[in-house]
Amino acid sequence: MLSRIAESLFWIGRYIERSDGTARILDVHLQLLLEDPWIEENLACRSLLHLMGSDVPDDDTELTRDDVLAALALDRTNPASIAYSIGAARENARRAREIVSTDLWECLNTTRAKMPRRISNEKTHDFFAWARERAALAVGIVESGTSRDEAWHFFTLGRSIEQADMTARLLATRSLTEGSGPSWTTILRSCGAYETYLRTYRGAPSAKNAAEFLLLDRLFPRSILFSVSRAEQCLRDIAPHTDRIGVTDQAQRLLGQIRSQLEYRPIMDLLHDLPQHMDSVQVATSAASEAIRERYFPTNAAPTWTGEAS
Numbered sequence: 649m650l651s652r653i654a655e656s657l658f659w660i661g662r663y664i665e666r667s668d669g670t671a672r673i674l675d676v677h678l679q680l681l682l683e684d685p686w687i688e689e690n691l692a693c694r695s696l697l698h699l700m701g702s703d704v705p706d707d708d709t710e711l712t713r714d715d716v717l718a719a720l721a722l723d724r725t726n727p728a729s730i731a732y733s734i735g736a737a738r739e740n741a742r743r744a745r746e747i748v749s750t751d752l753w754e755c756l757n758t759t760r761a762k763m764p765r766r767i768s769n770e771k772t773h774d775f776f777a778w779a780r781e782r783a784a785l786a787v788g789i790v791e792s793g794t795s796r797d798e799a800w801h802f803f804t805l806g807r808s809i810e811q812a813d814m815t816a817r818l819l820a821t822r823s824l825t826e827g828s829g830p831s832w833t834t835i836l837r838s839c840g841a842y843e844t845y846l847r848t849y850r851g852a853p854s855a856k857n858a859a860e861f862l863l864l865d866r867l868f869p870r871s872i873l874f875s876v877s878r879a880e881q882c883l884r885d886i887a888p889h890t891d892r893i894g895v896t897d898q899a900q901r902l903l904g905q906i907r908s909q910l911e912y913r914p915i916m917d918l919l920h921d922l923p924q925h926m927d928s929v930q931v932a933t934s935a936a937s938e939a940i941r942e943r944y945f946p947t948n949a950a951p952t953w954t955g956e957a958s
Contacts, residue, residue, distance in 0.1 A: 649798045655945040656744035657799055660756075661806030662937075663737035667730045668783035669814025670700065674720055674730075675776040676830050676838040677821055681713045689713065696720075699820055702728045717772060722765060730779050734760050737786075747799055751789045755782070801882045805940070808879035809933050812872050815839065815862060816929040819922060832858035839870045859922070860915045872929060876907045879936070886944075899939035906932035 677696055681689055693711035697704045702719050703726075705711070723729045727736075738756040741748045759782040767775050787807070794800045818838060821830060832853040836842040839862060842853075848865070849857045865871040883900050895901050906929055910918070918925050 649802075651945045653744045653747055654798065654802045655941075656740040657747070657802040658806040658940070658945075659740045660737050660744070660748075661803040661808075662810040663733040663740065664783050664786050665807045665810035665814065667733035667737070668780050669810065669817070670720060670728070670730050670733065671776040671779035671783075672838045673700070673814070673818050673821060674716070675773060676818070676834055678713050678717065678772060680830050680834070696821070699817055700728045702726055714769075717767065721775070722767065731763050734763050734779075734782075749789065749793055751793065752786060755786050755789055759786070798886060801886050802944075805879055805882040805886070808875045808882065809937055811870060812875035812879070813930055813933040815870055815872050815875065816926040816933075819859070819862060820926040822922065835862070841868060841870060844868055855919060856915055859919050863910055863918060864915070873907060873910060876903050876910075879903055880907070883940075897939075897943070899936040899943070902932050902936040902939060 673696075677692070681687055681692060689712060690710045693713065693716045694704050696716055697711070697719060700720055719726055720728060721730045724731045724735060726732055734756075738760040741753050741756050745753065764775065790800070790803055794803070818835060822832075822835060830838075832855055833842065836845050836853055836858055841862065845853060845858065845861050848861060848868075851857070861868065862871055864873045866873060866877070868874055880900055880903050883897060883903075887897065895904060909928065910925070
C-alpha cells in the first residue's frame with residue numbers, strides 16, 4: 649500500500665475518533681458546569697482547554713462555557729476541535745479517494761457540510777449527540793463493508809490509538825475541579841459504558857470498579873487496555889514479527905510498555921494518582937503515533953494536534 653494512502657486511512661480513523669471523544673468530554677463537562685453552582689467556571693474552563701491541548705489565554709480574561717464551546721466544538725482552525733476533526737477526516741478521505749468507499753466518502757462529506765457554525769445553549773447536547781452519531785455511522789460503514797486487509801488495519805490502528813488517548817483524557821476530567829468533578833456514573837455514561845458496567849459488576853459504580861472497568865477491562869472496546877491491545881495487534885498484522893530477539897518495532901514497544909504498566913499495577917495505585925497515569929498514556933500514544941509516522945509515512949508531513957503530550 650502507498651504510504652500516502654496508509655497515512656490518510658490512519659488519520660481518518662484518528663480524526664473520526666477524536667470528534668467522537670471530544671464530543672463526549674464536552675457533553676459531560678459543560679453539562680456539569682450548568683448543574684453544579686459550586687464549580688469555579690473560569691478555572692474549570694481553563695483546565696478543560698489545557699487538558700484538550702487548546703490554547704489558554706494568559707491574561708485575566710474570565711472564560712465561560714461559551715468560550716470552551718467555541719474553541720473545542722466550532723473553531724475550524726483549532727486542531728483540538730470537533731469541527732476541525734470532521735473537516736480533516738473528510739480531507740484525508742479525499743486524498744485516499746481511490747480506496748475509500750463511496751458510502752464512507754458520502755458520510756464524511758455530508759457530516760462536514762452539515763457542521764454548524766453556531767450552537768445555541770439549549771442545543772449543545774443535541775449537537776454532541778449528532779457528532780457521536782455521525783462518528784458511529786462512519787465507523788459502522790468501515791466495520792461492515794471493509795475487508796480485513798491493510799486498509800482496515802491502518803484505519804483501526806488510528807482509531808485505537810486515539811481511543812486510548814481520549815479515554816485517558818475523559819478519566820482525567822474526574823480531577824479537573826477537585827471534589828466537583830463528574831461522577832463515575834456520569835463518566836461511564838459518557839463512554840457508553842454504564843449498562844455494560846452494570847452487567848459486569850452488578851452494582852452501583854464505585855471509584856475502584858469504574859476506574860478498573862475503563863482502564864483494564866479486556867472486553868469493553870473503549871477501555872484503555874482494550875484499545876492499546878488492539879493497536880498492538882494491528883501493528884503485528886501490518887508487519888508480522890519474524891525476529892527471535894524480542895519486539896523491535898518502536899511503536900509496539902511503546903504501546904506494550906504502557907499496557908504492562910497499567911495491567912500489572914494495582915488499581916488503587918492507579919487511582920491514587922490518576923491524572924499522572926493518564927498523562928503517561930497520552931505521552932505513550934503520542935510517541936507511538938510519531939513512531940508509526942516515521943516507519944510507515946516517512947515522505948509526508950504528518951498532521952499534528954497540539955493536544956498530544958510530548
